[in-house]
Amino acid sequence: MEHPPLQPGTLWPAILRQTEHALRCGALRPIETTQALIEDHGVPFLVRQVSSLARKEEARQGPKDHKTVKTDEPATRSPVNPFLPYDPDLFVADLSDTHIALLNKFNVIDHHLLIVTRCFRSQETLLDLADFAAWFVCLAEFDGLGFYNGGAQAGASQLHKHLQIVPLPLAESGPPLPIESVLGSVRMEGRIGKVPGLPFQHAIAYLERAPAESSHAAQEALDCYHALLDAVGLRAIEASDELHPSAPYNLLVTPQWMLLVPRTLERVEGISVNALGFAGSLFVRDTAQMQIIRRLGPMTVLERVAVPSVMGQ
Template sequence: MAATLLTASTLRDAIAQRTRHALQCGALQPIETALTHIDDGGVRFAIREVSSLARKEAARRADAPASQGMPQTPRRNPFLPYDDDLCVGELSSTHVALLNKYNVLDEHLLIVTRRFVPQEALLDHADFAALLVALRGFDSLGFYNGGPEAGASQPHKHLQTVPLPLDAVGAAVPIETLLDAAPPDGGRVPGLPFAHAFTRLELAGSATGETAGQDAQRALDAYRALLHAADIRTTEVDGVPHQRTPYNLLVTRRWMLVVPRETERVDGVSMNALGFAGSLFVRDAAQRETLARIGPMTALARVAKPARLNASDER
C-alpha cells in the first residue's frame, strides 16, 4: 500500500484515522494499565502497572531465535515488512510512521527507517528530520533506546514519540521539575544521581524547507555534543558510526537529555528511556512494591552509569 506523505499539520489527524482503523481490524492492541505515583528525588514518578504486559513479552519470545542447541531461525523483523494496518504514513523518503501495536499510551508512534539499519547505529540528519515532523505535529516527547541494555526490544532502527503531558498530574514530563536548575548552557542537572548530559533547545513549532533542515541539523549537533559530554564511545561498522556504549535519548522542542546505560533491569523491572522522563512501567503489584522500596530515582541510578563516569565530572 502506498503510504501518505505526512506533514506536521496533517500528522495528528492521520494518527487518529489510522488508530480507528487499526482498532476496528484488531491490528492495534492497547494494553490496559493502572496508574499510581511515587514521589522521589523531587520528581512525582508516574508508575503504570501493565496488567497484560505478558502478552507483549510472549510476542517478543515468539519472534526470538530458537534456544541454544536447537536449529536457529532468523528473528522476525516486524518493520520489514511493516503491518499496513498500523502505518500512519511517510515522514520522509527514509522513514515511515507506525502505530505501536501494543501501546500503553495513546498515539504512541514509531519512527522507523524504511531499510534495515541497526538500532546501535548513531542517529543521523535523516533521523532527526523525521523526528521533528512528529515533534512539530503536536507537543510530544521523542525518545530512543540505544541497544538492548537501554530497553530496545527490536534491532531495527526506530525512534518513538508519545504525546505530552505524560501524566495529568504535575509537569508535562515529570523529570522537568528538576531541569530548571540546570545551568543556562546545559551540562548536568542537579538532582539526577547518574551520568547524563543535558541541553536546552529552541526548535520552531512549525517549519518548512530550509528552516526544517536547519532545525534537524541543530538537533543533530546537540545530540553529538551530548554523546561526547556523556562519554558515549563510538566505533565504525562498515563505514557507519555505531555506539559502543548503550544509552537513552529524550527530546522535546525545548530540551534534550542523554543517559548512558549499564543494564536494562533492576530487580527484574525493565527500564527504557521513558523511565528517565519519570514514567515507569511494572508488570504487577509486586514490581510496583519493588520500585517503592528501592525508590524510582535510585532504580534509575542503578541501571545507568554512575555519575562519576560523566565526562564533564572528570574534568
C-alpha cells in the same frame, strides 16, 4: 505501497484515524494499566502497572502472535522483524524518503508512534540527520516527547532502527513531563548542562526555538546530539561499515531540550527500564514489581541502570 507525502497539520488527525481503524480490526492491542504517582528526589514518577483484568484477558486469549512490536517496554528481542514488512493496519504516514510512522502495536501509552527506517538499519547505529529530520516533522505536529533506546542494554526490543514519540501530557494529573520538575536547577557549562538532582551520569542541552519542521531544527538537534555524546564520554566506533556508539544510552528529545543518559544495565531486580524511565515514567508487570519500585525508590532504579555520577558533578 505508495502514499501521499505528509502535509502540515495532518499527522495528528491521521494518528487518531488509524488508531480507530487499528482498534476496530484488532491490529492494535493496547496494554491496560493502572497508575501510581511516586515522588522521589523532587520528581513525581508515573508508574504504570499491568492491570489484573488485562492479565486475565491475556491468559484467556492464549499466546499472542509472534510478529509483535514491543517498543514501549523492553522485552526479549525477537528474531522476527515487525517492520519489514510492516503491518499496513498500523501505518500512519510517510514522513520522508527514509522514514515512516507506525502505531506501536502493544502500546502502554495512547497514540504511541514509532518512526521507522524504510530500509533495515541497526538500532545500535548512531543517529543521523535523516533520523532527526523525521523526528522533528512529528514534533512540529503535536506536543510530544521523542525518545530513543540506543541498544539492548538501553531497553531496545527490536533490532530494526526506530525512534519513538508519545504525546504529552504523560498522565491526566501532575506535570506533563515529570522530569521537568527538576530541570529548573540545570547548571550549564557552555552548551552542555547537568541536573544536580539526578544521581547518575547525564548531559542536557537546550535547543533554539527554531520552527521544529525546519531543516535548521534537525541540523541543530544533530549537532546537539553529538555534543551530548562527547559530554558523557561516548565515542563513535566503526562496525560493519557503520558507526556505533561506544556504549548503550537513552535519549530524550523535545523541541526545547535534549537529555542523554549512558546505560550499563537493562533491568533492576527484573524491572526493565527504557528511555521513558528517565522522563519519569516507569512500567511494571505486577504488584511484586511495583513493591520493588516503592522499596528502592524510582530514582534508585534509574541510578542502578545508569552510570554512577562522578563526585562533584
